Amino acid sequence: MNTSFLFDLLKTPSPSGHEEAIQEKWLTYMQTYVEDVTTDLAGNAIATVNPGAPFRILLAGHCDEIGFMVKSIDESGFIYVEELGRLSPLPALGMEVEIHGRNGVLNGVFGANAQHHGGANADLTMDDLFIDCGAESAEEIQSLVAIGDPITYKIEPSHLRNNRVVGRGLDNRTGAFIVAEVMKRLASSLPEVCVQGVSTVNEETNMGGAYFAGSALKPDLAIALDVTFATDYPTAEIGRVGDVTLAGGPVLAKGAPINKKANEHLLQIAKERNIPVQYELTPRRTGTDADQLRITGEGVPIVLVSLPLRYMHAPREVVSLQDIEQEIDLLVAFIQSLRPDTDLRPLIWNGR
Ligand SMILES: [Zn+2]
Structure with a gap:
């Protein structure tokens, strides 16, 4: 993966509602690899591979910061x-x-x-x-x-030991970065399905970017990429908040809004590829773009893949580059394994 592009995004201010500069960088990077690159009225940046394919996936990572x-x-x-x-x-x-x-x-x-x-x-x-x-x-x-x-x-990103990065707004410029890297790899090794990668706006304030994207693109599956609370530092109570470690691999969500079939499929792919995964619980809602994407159009099945992050919404946050790499690998392999006739209905009823 292109760590210098990640740092470039992290150095670009993108407070919620003012995402034009970071979107310009995202689009400039994407257009080198993906033919179909555009924007919408919300300010989302969108890259598409296989636009005509019958099963459509929306991959969303918000680029705005607090x-x-x-x-x-x-x-x-x-x-x-x-x-x-x-x-x-x-x-x-x-x-x-x-x-x-x-x-x-x-x-x-x-x-x-x-x-x-x-x-x-x-x-x-x-x-x-x-x-x-x-x-x-x-x-x-x-x-x-x-x-x-x-x-x-006024904070610049920098490296810590063991492949870790500290910086401002890793929530969720890392997610927009992962979308870009996944799209880049899919463009050179095309899947059977259509994939739209979106760097979404406004997540931290109103999730409106996800609404514009989901409504316009009408995906068959939406995958939201965000960060989640790592709980592997002093004073974090794992009995109360769950157990997520940095460098422990990408985090899948379990809870009512999550499509179980797609989630199970993600786990299968992770096992095949020897990618460790962790879990967080989202019993009612996820608190991410996924919630908004789910209720666009006639309703959209969602999964959420999160990057473990320490010190959520503090001036400086910490993530692991190894987790980012594994999350990209997992998403690329997952999307490449999807077939156009995938049926994500939790229950398929054919009568008795
Ligand atoms: Zn946030």
């Missing part, structure tokens, strides 16, 4: 923010940020009242934090920043 928006600017030029997606204010204090304004990037840092003076306590909320850009007046900031401008942490 972040912030400029909410207000006070008279001294400090900026207050609104969260873009769900994140904790605690690790934000002291973090450098980039405000993506109309004239380019403005550097800043999250400040708060000193702990010594009664600020920055455990009950810190986002309203206690403000961004200091070094400005000396509101006018100075207003000439550079507009209400609603997106903000991301």
Whole structure:
């Protein structure tokens, strides 16, 4: 796999609702390998192999990341923010940020009242934090920043020991990356079915990208790729939250929304290929694009394949490149094994 493309995606800010720059990189990469590459009204980026084939698979990984928006600017030029997606204010204090304004990037840092003076306590909320850009007046900031401008942490990806990567928004730019790598391999070794790989937008805020994609493409099976909670670090209680380890292989989901036939087939392929798999439980819903894809059109069977990730929605998250590689291998082998007459009905009734 192309790790430098992964890092390229990770270096590209893609706060939910502002995915154009990362989609452009995804499309540019894809068009080298896949003939049929396009976009839609939501801002999804779509690559298709075997467009005419009778059984259609939608492979979706969201490319948006969590972040912030400029909410207000006070008279001294400090900026207050609104969260873009769900994140904790605690690790934000002291973090450098980039405000993506109309004239380019403005550097800043999250400040708060000193702990010594009664600020920055455990009950810190986002309203206690403000961004200091070094400005000396509101006018100075207003000439550079507009209400609603997106903000991301200023963080570059890097390597840790044992093939691990640390960086911002690994949730879920890794998923968009895996979609691209799977499509690239399928393009050079065509399956019997049609496959549409989609780098979806807006998952962290409204899952609207998945809705646009699923409604337009009307797949026979949708496979959502996202990250899930690794629970192999201090204080994680596996009795309460389940047992998922980094470098333990891709994670399949079990629960009511998941199509059991496709899921069982994934497990079979993993066994044949000696790819370890782990499980997470999604009894009611998955909390991913899969939920939205499932209820598009007349309803779509779904499976979810997740990448183990440590420190979900913290400024920096950690994943294993080995898991990514194994997930790509599993998905390529799975899709190549699917036949156009695949019937995913859980119960096939022919009368008695
Ligand atoms: Zn997320």
